[in-house]
Amino acid sequence: MVLAPDRLAHPGPPNFVRRAAGVVLDAVLPPQCLSCRAPVDTHGQVCGACWSEIDFIADPRCAACGRPFEYDLGPRALCGACIAEEPTYGRARSVMRYGDRSRGLVIGFKHGDRTERAKTFGGWMARVGEEILSGADTLVPVPLHRMRLLSRRFNQAAMLALVTGRRAGVPVQPRLLVRTRATPSQGGLNAAERRANVRGAFAVRSGQEGQVGGRRLVLVDDVMTTGATVSACARVLLKAGAAAVDVLTLVQVVVCAVIHRKWQYSRVFSGSAWCSKRAGVANGVAIRFQGCRISSDGKAAGRGFESYIRHQFHITRLWFASLVRAVLMQRP
Numbered sequence: 001m002v003l004a005p006d007r008l009a010h011p012g013p014p015n016f017v018r019r020a021a022g023v024v025l026d027a028v029l030p031p032q033c034l035s036c037r038a039p040v041d042t043h044g045q046v047c048g049a050c051w052s053e054i055d056f057i058a059d060p061r062c063a064a065c066g067r068p069f070e071y072d073l074g075p076r077a078l079c080g081a082c083i084a085e086e087p088t089y090g091r092a093r094s095v096m097r098y099g100d101r102s103r104g105l106v107i108g109f110k111h112g113d114r115t116e117r118a119k120t121f122g123g124w125m126a127r128v129g130e131e132i133l134s135g136a137d138t139l140v141p142v143p144l145h146r147m148r149l150l151s152r153r154f155n156q157a158a159m160l161a162l163v164t165g166r167r168a169g170v171p172v173q174p175r176l177l178v179r180t181r182a183t184p185s186q187g188g189l190n191a192a193e194r195r196a197n198v199r200g201a202f203a204v205r206s207g208q209e210g211q212v213g214g215r216r217l218v219l220v221d222d223v224m225t226t227g228a229t230v231s232a233c234a235r236v237l238l239k240a241g242a243a244a245v246d247v248l249t250l251v252q253v254v255v256c257a258v259i260h261r262k263w264q265y266s267r268v269f270s271g272s273a274w275c276s277k278r279a280g281v282a283n284g285v286a287i288r289f290q291g292c293r294i295s296s297d298g299k300a301a302g303r304g305f306e307s308y309i310r311h312q313f314h315i316t317r318l319w320f321a322s323l324v325r326a327v328l329m330q331r332p
């Protein structure tokens with residue numbers, strides 16, 4: 001199944017109806033910062049204070065894995081980890097570095113049902129990934145196992161891919177890859193354990209093989225930590241005949257781009273606990289059925305019934321607002 005980038009386009013209601021709906025919507029649900037909920041000018045923005053705390057990744061960076069360099073080492077320079085072991089994928093690019101602010105944004109999106117953030121995130125990804133998206137034939141989101149999909153209700157990578165594809169004018173194939181077995185959470189595992197965890201976990205969906213041969217594909221995911229997941233996907237796609245596989249993610253875990261991989265990741269996991277552990281949740285189910293353990297901005301919150309109801313009310317309001325926007329204002 002290929003989703004054309006303009007799949008959501010339709011004639012829609014006249015302009016004045018959309019403008020009126022926008023005014024009513026802004027009165028009911030004023031635009032708030034995606035991260036701290038401070039008032040902002042338009043929906044989907046991050047306030048100035050939060051923006052300055054987000055560590056956006058810019059050049060110079062490793063030509064392969066995309067980790068930022070302190071100094072410009074030339075356009076084709078590789079980091080120590082990529083020199084030690086060449087990645088399976090061609091190029092990887094990420095919008096921001098893993099940190100306090102980006103962690104809150106992503107956890108809220110992934111585990112807190114703040115799915116309206118996909119529109120903003122996809123816009124950022126389309127801009128950062130311009131170079132790899134310009135020659136791409138198809139975007140392929142990293143798939144979730146069907147049981148994980150059932151508990152989370154959506155695949156965050158597919159949502160990001162759809163918005164990015166629409167912005168960049170590249171078709172998306174959300175069903176090209178399939179996760180053939182459920183893999184335990186990667187949190188707390190080192191690079192070697194992560195590789196073993198996802199080995200053989202992905203396959204090209206049967207009947208879709210013809211969509212891979214000779215194509216330039218871009219894998220899309222929310223977070224890239226050691227690159228084990230995207231490498232496992234890239235290996236499967238290249239084996240099936242893909243001409244090239246690049247990677248585009250929202251967040252990348254970076255400690256230091258020029259040190260050795262082994263030290264790098266052990267430091268990441270001992271120095272700052274992985275997000276799901278810090279928030280005290282094992283998966284999306286814990287949030288929804290055992291009380292609201294994280295607030296919608298991803299920070300630890302009360303566990304009581306009241307905070308659970310408040311959280312549910314908040315996400316219902318957001319869901320309703322995005323529905324009204326999608327129908328009346330042609331804004332997904």
Ligand SMILES: [Zn+2]
Nearest residue numbers: 033036047050
């Ligand atoms: Zn803010």
Ligand SMILES: [Zn+2]
Nearest residue numbers: 062065079082
């Ligand atoms: Zn690198």
